Amino acid sequence: MQNTGSSEHNHGLGPNVIKDTSTGGSGVWAGALAAEDEGLLSQEALKAHGYGSVAGGASEEPAADDGEYTMPSGQLYSVIAGLFMASYLAALDTTVVTTLLSVIASDLNALGNISWIATxxxxxxxxxxxxFGKLSDIFGRKACLLTCVFFFTVGCLICATNSLLWLIFGRFITGIGGSGLTTLGTITMSDLVPLRDRGLYQGIANVFFSLGAASGGIIGGFVADWIGWKYVFLLQVPLSIAVGFVVWRNLNLPAGSPGLGVQGSDFKDKLKRIDFVGSSFLVFALVNIMLAASLGGREIAYSSPIFIGLCFVAALSLTGFVYTEMYGDVEPILPIELMADRTILSSSLANWFYTMGIFTNLYYIPLYFNSVIGVSASHNGLRLVPNFLAISFGSVGAGLYMKHTGRYYKLTVVVGIIAIAGVFRIFQITKQISKLEQFIILIPSGFSYSAMLTVTLLSLIAAVPIKYQACTTSIQYTFRATGSTLGLSIASAIFQNILSSSLTTKVHEVISDYDKAEKIISKALENTNYINEAPKIVRSALIDSYASGCKGAFTFSFVIVVLGVISSLFMKEHVLHSSLQRD
Structure with missing residues (x-):
């Protein structure tokens, strides 16, 4: 889960703060709406005046105390604990099937289409x-969170089926709920916690998200062996219901909070505010982009009409979305003009590039250890434990730093230097790497990535008025989600092309029989474990080929992370307010 929030130190164009001690921070919201209705908060002004920029003269603020929060501490911590659990569940469901695919395939006799369960x-x-950002601005965080809990719960129930088609459908429904739990949990936390403290809470949330993603495969395998794979999904149902109960019982925001959504309108009027056309274009564009990224080079060739068609439809849909958002009559689901803001664009690109590079390393470092060095799967898992600790330290450490100093730009620079050093060392990896370094090689990149996630989200939400906090969070999540899939897709294409070329050259050099050589190459391309079964005469060639393929992926990772670091340097320093009354 990531963070969101806002800052409204609107120099010269500040919203009319209607002081109301009973509502915590409602005056800011009312003032922002009034300013926009009166033409004071135009998009041009938003782009030009450097909202809340420290360089523009914003002052430091002391750290907040507990009195600055929106609800009593017991109620607040109950809601936040529920949001942490929601983040954990959503992350766990992304990886929980990784160890189950072969089991499910055997049970349902559907090996050929089993990848769709994860996809x-x-x-x-x-x-x-x-x-979800804009929808929660209209219908309120609570209603949208409960809807997502409903989708997640129903999806998990559907997954306990004997039909592959129903299982895939259930996974799709669960994904709708899971994505909302992640995004809305982040957005809701910004309605509850002052921006100055927001990074600390987000750091802890990132730990829960990482723990969910890291434990999914282990839990899935254990439960499947214990009582059957269907219970992997069914056991998530009571946890999801518990999250829903906590949200329903305790998420009671004060009057005037942006998290309450549009007030004074009935359901029909709220529906009229939804940008259905723009939403349809965006969803259709992202579906086609993700399909092309997930299937390209594996199930379908890059030169195939299907792949080209997916890319064409995605581009056409994206063009339609941009046009609709810029010239449509209804409220845009994602205000395109916000991307013209320097901090929003640079933080989003930093998220995109970093995620591409780091996810590449998370996938190909274990592959390198397994295929080149001969590390077993269980020992590979142990080598990832220090990376999880680094992620936890980076997230919480960045939050504590921002809480203590109220600043983040210097931290961004330091984190960028650590990231570049870390991915450069990965780029330099050789077969002679020591056992100690196998355990610590991912620590610099893991630490810097988790810190970057916290910093960039804080910078983004501090850069815009409060009315944009939800949609800017959605922007950030979109860049992060597409970055992981696109990064792995590009890295996979690089790896496969280099591996295939290297195998063709090296295997034919040592095996004179053409047909026998081609069979060896085909098996090596399909299964890394084939190295242990292949004829001894070609094992060295196979290992060298895998090393070359991984090297290509690591080169891509290094270049793309450098682009992420460069992007992050264009962010401006903004005020991290210590009160929800950010006047």
Whole structure:
């Protein structure tokens, strides 16, 4: 889960703050709406005046105390604990099937289409994530969160089926709910916690998200072996219901909070405010992008009419979305003009590039250890434990730093230097790497990535008035979700092309029989474990080929992370307010 919030130090164009001690921070919201209705908060002004920029003269603020929060501490921590659990569940569901695919395939006799079980969840997560920010601005955070809990719960129930089609459908429905739980949990936390403290809470939330993603495969395998794979989904149902109960019982925002949604309108009027055309274009564009990224080079060739068609439809849909958002008559689901803001654009691109590079390393470092060095699967898992600790330290450490100093730009620079050093060392990896370094090689990149996620989200939400906090969070999540899939897709294409070329050259050099050589190459391309079964005469050639393929992926990771660091340097320093009354 990531963070969101806002800052409204609107120099010269500040919203009319209607002081109301009974509502915490409602005056800011009312003032922002009034300013926009009167033409004071135009998009041109938003782009030009450097909202809340420290460089523009914003002052430091002391750290907040507990009195600055929106509800009593017991109620607040109950809601936040529920949001942390929602983040954990959503992350766990992204990886929980990784160890189950072969088991499910055997049970349902559907090996050829089994990859869709994982793809369906990721597809709906990425496609629907951008919508929840604006929808929650209209219908309120509580109603949208409960709706997402409903989708997640129903999806998990559907997954306990004997039909592959129903299982895929259930995963798709679960993904809609999971993406909303992640995004809305982040947005809701910004309605509850002052921006100065927001990074600390977000750091802890990132730990829960990482823990969910890291434990999914382990839990899935354990439960499947214990009582059957269907219970992997069914056991999530009571946890999801518990999250829904906590939200329903305790998420009671004060009057005037942006998290309450549009007030004074009935359901029909709220429906009229939804940008259905723009939403449809966006979802259709993202579905086609994710399908092309997920299937390209594996199930379908890059030169095939299907792949080209997916890319064409995605481009056409994206063009339609941009046109609708800029010239449509209804409220845009994602205000395109916000991307003209330097901090929003640079933080989003930093998220996009970093995620591409780091996810590439998370996938190909274990592959390198397994295929080149001969590390077993269980020992590979142990080598990822220090990375999880680094992620936890980076998230919470960045939050504590921002809480203590109220600043983040210097931290961004330091984190960028660590990231570049970390991915450069990965780029330099050789077969002679020591066992100690195998355990610590991912620590610099893991630490810097988790810190970057916290910093960039804080910078983004501090850069816009409060009315844009939800949709800017959705923007950030969209870049992050598409970055992971696109990064792995590009890295996979690089790896496969180099591996295939290297195998063709090296195997034919040592095996004179053409047909026998081609069979060895085909098996090596399909299964990394074939190295242990292949004729001894070609094992060295196979290992060298895998090393070359991984090297290509690491080169891509290094270049793309450098682009992420460069992007992050264009962010401006903004005020991290210590009160929800950011006047």
């Amino acid at each position: 369906a969840y990721l597809l709906s997560c990425s496609a629907f994530q951008p919508l």
